[in-house]
Every structure is written in structure tokens, then in C-alpha cells.
Amino acid sequence: xxxxxxxxxxxxxxxxxxxxxxxxxxxxxxxxxxxxxxxxxxxxxxxxxxxxxxxxxxxxxxxxxxxxxxxxxxxxxxxxxxxxxxxxxxxxxxxxxxxxxxxxxxxxxxxxxxxxxxxxxxxxxxxxxxxxxxxxxxxxxxxxxxxxxxxxxxxxxxxxxxxxxxxxxxxxxxxxxxxxxxxxxxxxxxxxxxxxxxxxxxxxxxxxxxxxxxxxxxxxxxxxxxxxxxxxxxxxxxxxxxxxxxxxxxxxxxxxxxxxxxxxxxxxxxxxxxxxxxxxxxxxxxxxxxxxxxxxxxxxxxxxxxxxxxxxxxxxxxxxxxxxxxxxxxxxxxxxx
Amino acid sequence: xxxxxxxxxxxxxxxxxxxxxxxxxxxxxxxxxxxxxxxxxxxxxxxxxxxxxxxxxxxxxxxxxxxxxxxxxxxxxxxxxxxxxxxxxxxxxxxxxxxxxxxxxxxxxxxxxxxxxxxxxxxxxxxxxxxxxxxxxxxxxxxxxxxxxxxxxxxxxxxxxxxxxxxxxxxxxxxxxxxxxxxxxxxxxxxxxxxxxxxxxxxxxxxxxxxxxxxxxxxxxxxxxxxxxxxxxxxxxxxxxxxxxxxxxxxxxxxxxxxxxxxxxxxxxxxxxxxxxxxxxxxxxxxxx
Numbered sequence: 001x002x003x004x005x006x007x008x009x010x011x012x013x014x015x016x017x018x019x020x021x022x023x024x025x026x027x028x029x030x031x032x033x034x035x036x037x038x039x040x041x042x043x044x045x046x047x048x049x050x051x052x053x054x055x056x057x058x059x060x061x062x063x064x065x066x067x068x069x070x071x072x073x074x075x076x077x078x079x080x081x082x083x084x085x086x087x088x089x090x091x092x093x094x095x096x097x098x099x100x101x102x103x104x105x106x107x108x109x110x111x112x113x114x115x116x117x118x119x120x121x122x123x124x125x126x127x128x129x130x131x132x133x134x135x136x137x138x139x140x141x142x143x144x145x146x147x148x149x150x151x152x153x154x155x156x157x158x159x160x161x162x163x164x165x166x167x168x169x170x171x172x173x174x175x176x177x178x179x180x181x182x183x184x185x186x187x188x189x190x191x192x193x194x195x196x197x198x199x200x201x202x203x204x205x206x207x208x209x210x211x212x213x214x215x216x217x218x219x220x221x222x223x224x225x226x227x228x229x230x231x232x233x234x235x236x237x238x239x240x241x242x243x244x245x246x247x248x249x250x251x252x253x254x255x256x257x258x259x260x261x262x263x264x265x266x267x268x269x270x271x272x273x274x275x276x277x278x279x280x281x282x283x284x285x286x287x288x289x290x291x292x293x294x295x296x297x298x299x300x301x302x303x304x305x306x307x308x309x310x311x312x313x314x315x316x317x318x319x320x321x322x323x324x325x326x327x328x329x330x331x332x333x334x335x336x337x
Numbered sequence: 338x339x340x341x342x343x344x345x346x347x348x349x350x351x352x353x354x355x356x357x358x359x360x361x362x363x364x365x366x367x368x369x370x371x372x373x374x375x376x377x378x379x380x381x382x383x384x385x386x387x388x389x390x391x392x393x394x395x396x397x398x399x400x401x402x403x404x405x406x407x408x409x410x411x412x413x414x415x416x417x418x419x420x421x422x423x424x425x426x427x428x429x430x431x432x433x434x435x436x437x438x439x440x441x442x443x444x445x446x447x448x449x450x451x452x453x454x455x456x457x458x459x460x461x462x463x464x465x466x467x468x469x470x471x472x473x474x475x476x477x478x479x480x481x482x483x484x485x486x487x488x489x490x491x492x493x494x495x496x497x498x499x500x501x502x503x504x505x506x507x508x509x510x511x512x513x514x515x516x517x518x519x520x521x522x523x524x525x526x527x528x529x530x531x532x533x534x535x536x537x538x539x540x541x542x543x544x545x546x547x548x549x550x551x552x553x554x555x556x557x558x559x560x561x562x563x564x565x566x567x568x569x570x571x572x573x574x575x576x577x578x579x580x581x582x583x584x585x586x587x588x589x590x591x592x593x594x595x596x597x598x599x600x601x602x603x604x605x606x607x608x609x610x611x612x613x614x615x616x617x618x619x620x621x622x623x624x625x626x
Contacts, residue, residue: 056525078529085527098518102540111536112526161522 003070004031005201006055006088006169011064013050022275024050026225027064029302030203032169037195037202039216039233041209041248045272047225048205049093052171055203056090057081068169086116089162093174095154099146099161105132106142109160116165127164134197135160136190152183156190163194170195170202176211188214209252213237218320221245224272224283227302231321241305242323243288244268282326290327300326364616370609378425387416389423390574398592408598411581412588417595420576421602427488427571428578428606431561432554435492439499440550446500447507448538452515452530458508465501473498477560481569491570495557506549510542544621551614555607562603578603 008030014023025047032038040048053059055066057073065074073084089112092098099108106128113124129139135156146154155175162170172191176184192215195202206212212219212233219237220230221244229242240249247268254260268287279285285295305321305328377384387406393414401409401417408417450461468476480494514520515538523533564570565579573580578599585596 053521058521058525082527085525088525090522090525092518092522094518098522100519100523100537100541103536111523111528115527115529115532158522161526165526 003067005034005036005069006030006032006203007065007067007070008051008055009065009067011051011054011066012062013047013054013059014062017276020276023062023278024225024275025054025061028222028225028227030220030227030230032201032203034168034201035195035199036218037204037216039212039219040203040205040222041207041212041219042222043207043248043272045224045275046222048207048222049173050225051222052090052173052203052205055169056085056088056171058090082116086165087168088171089165089167089169090171090173091155091158091162091175094178095151095158096146096178098158099154101146103145104142105137105144105146105149105157108146108157109164112161112165118165128160131160131164134194135163136186150183151179152186155179155183155187159187159190159194163198163200166198167200170200171205172202173205174207177206177208184211191215209237209248221248224275224278226283226324228284228324229322230302231305235305235321241328242325243290243327244284282324290325292327294326298326300324361616363612364619367609367612367614367616370605371613374425374606374609375429377422378429381419381422381426384422385416385419387419389415389419389576391415398588398595400592401594409592409594411595412584417598420581421578421598424576424578424581424599424602425606427575428558428561428603431488431492431495431571432558432610435495435557435561436499436550436553438492438496439553440503440546442496443500443503444507444539444542444546445534447504448511448534448542450504451508451511452534452538454512461504462508465504468501469505473502473556474560474563478564478567478569481564486564486569486572488571488575491561491564494564495560498560499553499557503546503549503553506545507542510545511538514538514541548614548618548621551610551617555610555614558610559603559607 008028011025011028011030012023013025014021028047028051030038030040030051040051042048050059054061057066057076061074065072067073068084068087071084073081076084103111106125109128109131110124113119113127118124119127128142132139132142137153137156137160141149141153141157146157149157158175175191176187179187188211191202194200195215204212204216216233218230218232220227221236221240221242222228223244229236229240229245236245237249240246250263251267254263268284268289270287273279273283273286279296280299281297282288282291282295282300285291288295302322302324305323385407393410393416395414396404396406396410397414398412399406399410399414401407403409406416406418408421410416411420446461450458471479477494477498480497481491484490484493520533520537523537528537561570561577562579562582565577566583568580568583570579571577581599582596582603585592585599588595
């Protein structure tokens with residue numbers, strides 16, 4: 001069996017802050033196959049961006065391993081990491097701060113090529129022109145500076161900069177959340193088109209379930225640094241079983257006032273717990289309407305919905321919808337309900 | 338009857354615009370003044386027939402507008418106008434070169450300190466803290482005294498004295514810039530540290546550095562005047578405004594213009610640079626509308 005393009009094993013990232021240690025990401029396991037788009041959803045502070053930054057090695061993991069094509073890149077030196085940087089590129093959240101204001105569009109997009117010593121001068125110019133056209137910008141913008149462009153145009157430049165290296169994996173960290181709604185759709189459709197044309201895989205980080213539903217093959221939901229549910233798009237976003245996923249789904253506004261008003265909504269009370277002192281048991285237990293004594297005391301593990309097996313066994317059996325919840329595993333309380 | 342104590346909105350708006358315009362006008366005037374001072378320095382030999390060092394013992398301490406000397410002569414019969422104009426050369430040289438030198442040394446140190454942080458940063462910052470505890474001029478005078486009096490050493494002393502302040506500015510900028518996403522993007526695309534420092538950090542801190550330099554130059558000019566006043570700067574017979582002031586003290590009662598003229602020259606030059614620097618700061622600072 002071919003190794004998946006990206007394999008994240010028991011990834012943990014913690015930060016030292018005044019007052020203790022924050023475990024921003026706890027034991028995350030993820031796999032992304034070739035040409036697959038995996039959506040990582042969760043609210044602010046859930047650790048989804050931290051996972052993305054660890055994958056592109058902008059943050060050092062505290063423990064765990066990240067492998068690209070079966071090669072462990074977790075502890076590669078800067079020099080030996082360089083060829084893999086070409087494989088993994090990132091699009092950043094804020095198009096206003098992710099482009100060097102002192103470089104023209106042409107310089108911005110050509111710079112990664114120069115760093116990796118790809119092509120001669122004329123070939124680079126050709127590659128830059130090609131990718132600029134692909135992301136839907138005209139050649140006229142090549143001489144412009146980021147300050148002279150709109151947010152949508154800038155994000156297209158950000159996309160071009162990442163894709164000019166033809167990466168195998170694109171980490172997109174909330175690429176549209178800083179943009180106007182009218183511009184978001186354009187960028188998302190562009191991303192889908194480019195993904196189909198170029199065939200890269202994508203780790204798509206977002207807090208917007210609608211966006212995730214629009215373009216992801218599989219979706220993972222994060223809460224307080226852990227994956228609480230993962231599965232194929234419909235499994236999670238339509239038939240999501242974890243109480244947290246359900247509350248997220250119910251919080252998505254429906255653009256029809258009649259339906260929206262008549263909806264039954266079970267929003268979770270309270271706020272996410274202080275990451276400095278997370279709950280002993282299930283991370284959601286203080287807010288969960290189903291929580292019992294076991295939830296408060298015992299940390300649940302990620303288990304397959306259908307077979308109830310643990311992660312690795314279930315994956316072999318093709319059972320890839322997994323949920324981290326005691327109550328669901330117990331006697332099929334919620335299964336099929 | 339209309340209430341005359343409250344000006345109509347139109348007038349108020351005009352007044353506000355006038356304020357903005359005046360502010361800009363002062364900066365423009367400062368800029369023009371700087372150009373004029375540079376022209377004086379360059380064309381000094383054309384502007385006066387006298388040598389700044391030639392003595393004329395038949396006209397000692399001549400008053401202004403007498404015996405063919407526009408601003409009179411000093412105690413050795415040297416033409417004051419010529420000495421003032423030629424003095425511009427050494428003054429500008431010290432001010433500009435010292436600032437360029439100080440900035441050139443300090444910026445790389447500041448960038449490295451702010452980008453790498455950690456113990457490198459701590460060591461550099463503690464050293465600058467110690468130096469910054471002394472006033473700028475005290476360090477400059479002390480260094481000039483140790484290095485020995487000459488134009489080159491005055492430049493060195495004033496340049497070195499600027500270094501800690503500029504390090505702090507460059508470090509503060511680097512600290513802010515390293516968290517920017519475009520720097521992270523450069524790291525993610527595999528750029529080496531030197532590339533990031535030179536192409537991503539340095540170009541983005543140019544405006545505060547230019548503003549800093551425009552404030553540092555008049556400081557260095559004032560400093561050079563002090564050094565030559567104390568006799569540890571430019572050495573006679575080379576004309577320098579500070580040393581002209583120092584000698585003029587002796588003749589203050591007979592010939593006050595000997596002191597007034599170089600004093601005015603120092604005042605006007607530093608004013609021009611300061612106005613220009615203020616205008617530049619306002620123009621480059623987006624937070625000031």
C-alpha cells in the first residue's frame with residue numbers, strides 16, 4: 001500500500017505561556033491522500049492553525065511525527081528540509097499581511113522559484129506568467145505592489161505564490177475568512193478548479209462549515225486541540241454525531257428566515273474551557289448536555305462509529321467515520337438516531 | 338445678529354487646512370534649506386573670493402560690510418563669510434557621514450537581535466542599555482577625547498554614539514516584522530535567514546530608519562559643533578562652526594557678530610533638518626491623517 005501523502009502521527013504542540021503550558025494541539029492523527037481535500041474545522045483557539053503551521057514546519061511539534069510520502073520531516077534541519085518545502089506550500093489567512101509590501105507581484109511569485117533554483121531567468125518569467133493567468137489575474141498586475149491591490153487580488157497572488165512551486169500539498173489557513181463574502185466564492189471556486197487541474201492535496205483550515213462542505217472530501221472537527229470527529233464530508237457535516245459537531249451544525253445560519261426562526265437549536269452553554277487547565281475527562285464535558293460521571297473522569301478516545309474499533313483497526317476495515325465520545329460508543333445511544 | 342464668537346464651519350475647515358498646509362510648508366522650507374546648505378558647501382569656492390585660512394593682518398576684527406569683507410574678519414584677519422561657507426563642508430560631512438556610519442553599523446545588529454531574540458538579543462540589549470545610560474554628547478565627547486582630535490575621529494565618535502539608539506529602533510521593527518505573515522511565508526517557502534533579513538525585514542523598516550536619520554543628522558551637527566567648541570573636533574585652521582564660536586568668546590565684547598554668525602548657522606541648519614524630519618515623520622506615518 002502506498003503511504004498517504006501526508007501522515008500526522010500523535011502530533012502535539014504546546015506553548016509556554018505565563019502561568020503554565022498550553023497544549024494547543026493534543027495527539028492529532030491525520031492522513032491526507034493524493035488529490036484529497038481535508039477540511040479542518042473548529043472555532044478560534046481550537047488548534048487548527050497550529051496543526052497547519054506544524055505541517056509546514058513553522059512551528060516545532062512538542063511530540064509526534066509528520067511524514068510526507070512516507071518520509072519523516074519532523075526533525076529535518078533547515079537545509080535538508082528545503083526540498084520538502086517545495087512539496088508543502090501554504091496560503092495564509094490575511095492577504096493584507098502575508099505579502100511583502102516592498103515586492104512587486106512578479107517578484108513575490110518569482111521569489112520561491114529563485115529560492116529553489118528552478119529554471120533560468122526566462123523560464124521563471126514564463127512560469128510566473130502562467131500561474132498568474134491560472135489564478136485569474138491579468139498580466140497588468142505583475143508590476144503592481146500589494147498596497148495597490150484589493151484583498152481578493154492579493155489572495156490570488158498568495159495562491160499563485162504557493163502554487164508556482166507545484167506543491168503536492170497545499171495548506172490553506174482560512175484563506176477566505178478575511179475577505180468580503182462576495183469575493184470569497186470567487187476564491188473558493190478558483191481553489192476547487194485549480195485543485196482539479198493541478199491535482200494537489202489540500203489541508204483546508206476553516207471555521208466556516210459552509211465553506212468546508214463546498215470543497216472538502218473529508219472533514220475533521222477540532223475542539224480544544226483534539227480531533228473530536230473525522231469522516232467523509234456527508235458523514236460529518238450531515239450526519240455528524242459528536243455533540244460538539246452537532247452544535248456547530250445547528251449554529252450555521254440558514255438563509256431563510258422562516259426556517260431559521262422555527263429551528264430547534266441546542267447551542268452549548270458557556271465558553272471553551274481555559275486551555276491552561278483543560279478538563280480531566282472529555283474536553284467538552286463541562287458544556288455537554290449528555291455528559292455523565294464517566295465523561296468528566298475518563299478521557300474518551302477516537303473510535304469508529306460503525307465498528308466501535310479503535311483508530312488503526314477501523315481504518316484497515318475502511319470504517320473511517322470516527323468520533324471521540326463515550327456516550328455515542330455506549331450501547332449505540334445515538335447511533336442511527 | 339449673528340454670533341461672532343463661533344466661526345462658520347467653512348472658516349473652521351479652512352483654518353484646519355491652513356494648519357496642515359503650514360505644517361507641510363515648514364517641512365518643505367526645511368527641505369529647501371537643506372538643499373541650499375548643500376549647495377553652499379559644494380559651491381563654496383565660487384561663492385567667495387577669499388580663502389577661509391588666509392590671514393590678513395591689516396584688517397583684524399573688521400566689522401561686517403567693511404573693507405570688502407561681507408561678514409567682516411576674525412582676530413587673524415580671516416574672512417568670516419568664507420569661514421562660514423567652508424565650515425558648511427565639515428559640518429555636513431560630520432553630520433551625514435556620522436549618521437550613515439552609525440546607522441550602517443547599528444541596523445544589522447538590531448535586525449539580528451530582533452529576529453533571533455533569545456540570548457543574542459539579551460546580550461545586545463543589555464550592552465545598549467549600559468551605553469544608553471550615558472547622554473549622547475557625553476559619549477561623543479569622551480570617545481573623541483580618547484580617539485584624538487581630528488575630523489575623522491569626530492565622525493567616528495558621533496557615529497558610534499548613535500549606534501545604541503539605532504539598534505533599539507531596528508530591533509523593535511524586526512520584532513514586529515518577524516511575526517508578520519509575509520515573513521512566515523518566506524520561511525515556509527524555504528528562504529534562508531540572510532535572504533529574510535535583507536529582503537523582507539530591512540526594506541520594511543526603511544521609513545522609520547529614514548525618519549530616525551533625519552533627526553540624528555542635526556543631533557550629530559550639534560554634537561560636532563560641541564566637539565570643535567571643546568577643541569576635540571575639527572582642528573584649526575580648518576573652519577568649523579563650533580571652533581569659531583569657541584574663539585569668538587574671547588572677543589564677545591568687541592565683536593559680538595563673530596559669535597552670532599556661526600551660532601545662527603548652527604541654529605538654521607539644525608532647524609532645517611528638524612523641520613524636514615518632522616514633516617517626513619508625518620508624511621510616512623499612516624496613523625497621522
